[in-house]
Amino acid sequence: MKKRVISFLLAVVTVLGVSGLASAVETRASENLESYYVGISAKGNKKMAVSVSIDGVGEQDKIGIQEIEIEHKTSPEANWAYYDSLYGSADPDFYAYKARSYENVVYFDGVPGEIYRVTLTAYAKKGSKSDTGEVTSGSATCK
C-alpha cells in the first residue's frame, strides 16, 4: 500500500516538475488559442504518426505542443492505459515563435496489434497571457 501511494505521489510530483501547474481548464473561450486538432495514424513498421494543427488568435509569441500523452490498450474491450508522454520542454521542434499557427507530425514506436490514442495539450502565449487546451484523437492500431 505504501509503495502504491508513493508511486502515485511520485507521478504527481514528476508531472509538476516537468510541465508546471496546469492552467485552468474550465474556461470556454480563449484569448490565445483559436483551434487545435490532433490525429493519429499507423504508418507501418511499428511507427505511429501524431498529426497536430494549432491556430492562434492572431500572431502569438510562442505556439505549439506542450505535451502529447499517449495511451494504449491491448484489445478493443480493454481499458485505456498510460503509455508515454512527449514534452515540449524536451523538443525545440514542438514550438513555433512569432507565428499564427503550428503544424507538425510527431512519431513514436508502438507495439503491433495494440491500439493507441493521444491527447494533445496545445499551448499559445502572447505577451504575458498564455493558454492551453486539450483534445484527444480517435484511435488507431499499430501495424
Add this chain to the structure above:
Amino acid sequence: MTKEENEFITKLAEENNERLTQMAFRYTGNIDLAEDLVQETFLTACCKIATISDHENLKGWLRKTLWNLATREMSKAYHGEVPLDVDYIEGSSGIDLPMEFYLPKGLGDKEREIILMRIDKEMSYAEIAEAKGMKEEACRQQLSRAIRRCRELMEKAENETPV
C-alpha cells in the same frame, strides 16, 4: 419584462431550480458549473418568455434545454490531466499507513473521496459513476480537478518548506 412575466419566471425557478441543479451536477460533477448551466437555462427562458409561457410541455422544455447545455459543455470540456495509471511496485515492506495519510491537507472531502476511490480502491470510472450517481465523464472531470488541486497543494507545501 412585464409584471406577469416576472411572476411567471420566478415561479418557474422556485419549482424547478433545485431539481435542475441536481441534474446538472450529475452531468458535470461540479456545483459551480451546474449552477451556471441552470442559470443559462433560465436566461434562455427569460429571452424566450413570449414563446414558452404557453408551451404545452414547459417542464420538458426546461429539462431538455438544460440537458443540451450540459452535454454540449461536457463534449467541449478539456480532458485535462488524464490521471496517470499508477505503476504498482511488486512486493511491500514496512508498516502500511492508509493512503489518506499521504494526501495533502486542504483537499476537500469530495476531492479526497474520488482520489481514494480511483487510486486506493482501484475502482473503474464506471464503478465510480455508479457509486456516485453521476455520469462517467463527470467523474473523470472531478478526478482530474482533484488531482490538479492535489498538485497545487503539494507544490505550495514544497515552496513553503524551509531549506
Add this chain to the structure above:
Amino acid sequence: MIKDMGSGKTNRPGQNTFDIKTLEAKTNTELLEAIDEMLARPVEEVDADFVDACLDILQVRVPVAEDFDPQASWERFREEHSALFEIEEEPPVKVAPSKHRRAVPLLRYAGVFVAAMLCLVVTANAFGYNPIQAFMKWVNDTIQIYSNPSGMMELPPDSPSEYHSMREALESCGVDSADQITWIPEDYSISNVRVSLIDGITKVTAIYEAERGELTTRILAMKDTEWNGIEESDLDEIKYEHNEAVYYITSNFGAMKAVWKDEKYSYMISGQVSENEMRKILDSIT
C-alpha cells in the same frame, strides 16, 4: 394527471407511462442512461415526470448538491440580470377609432396637404424654380441601388506572394472539392495565403484585412488519420442551414466565428464581422 396508487403507474394524456417500481430496480447508471434517452427525444415527446422520478430516486440513493441554496442562487441570478427583471409599463391600450371617425380626418388632412403642395409648386414656378424636377434629381442622387459588392479576394498578379488567392492555393494542393467562399465584406482585402503540407496534413489559410480588424478562413484535412479538434468559442453555437449544408455560428473573444465540416475537411471562418455578414459569407459558398 391520473395516478394509480396501487400499481405505481403514472398516466398523463399524450405522455408515456412508467412504473416507479421498475425505475427503482434500475442501477444508478441505468437511471442516468434512461434520462439521456428521454431527453434526446424531441421536446414534445419528453416526459418530464419520468425524468424527475429518475432524479428523485438518484437523490435518495446518492444525494448531490446538498449545500445548494436555490433561493440564494435565484437572488444571484436576478442581481446579475437585473435589467431583464425591470418591470415594463404596460403600453396604454389604444382604442382604435371607428372606421367612420377615422375616414373623415384622413380625408381632411389629405386635402389640406394637396392644396399646400399645389400652392408651393405654383409659387416656386413663379420664381423660376421647378420643385418637381428638383425632387426627381434628389431621388436619383440620393437613392442608391444596393449592389453588395465583395471585398478583394485575390492579390494582384505582380504580388510576390506564392499564392494569390485561396482558390489558387487549394488547386495547387490538389484540393479541388473543398467548399470555397466567394464573398467577403466590401472593406476587407486579402493580405496573405498560406499553405502547410506535412505528411498527411493539408492546411490552407487566407487572411483578409480591414480597418476594423482581420478575417481568417481556414481549411484543414488530415488524410488517413483518426482526428479530433476543438474550436474555441464563448457562445452557444447557432445552427445555420443553407443549400443543404449545416454551419455553426459562434464567437471567440469578440470575433465572430463559423465552423463546419464535411467528409474530408474541417472549415473555419473567424474575424471582425457581424453575424449577418457571416451569414452572407456562408451563403456565398460554392
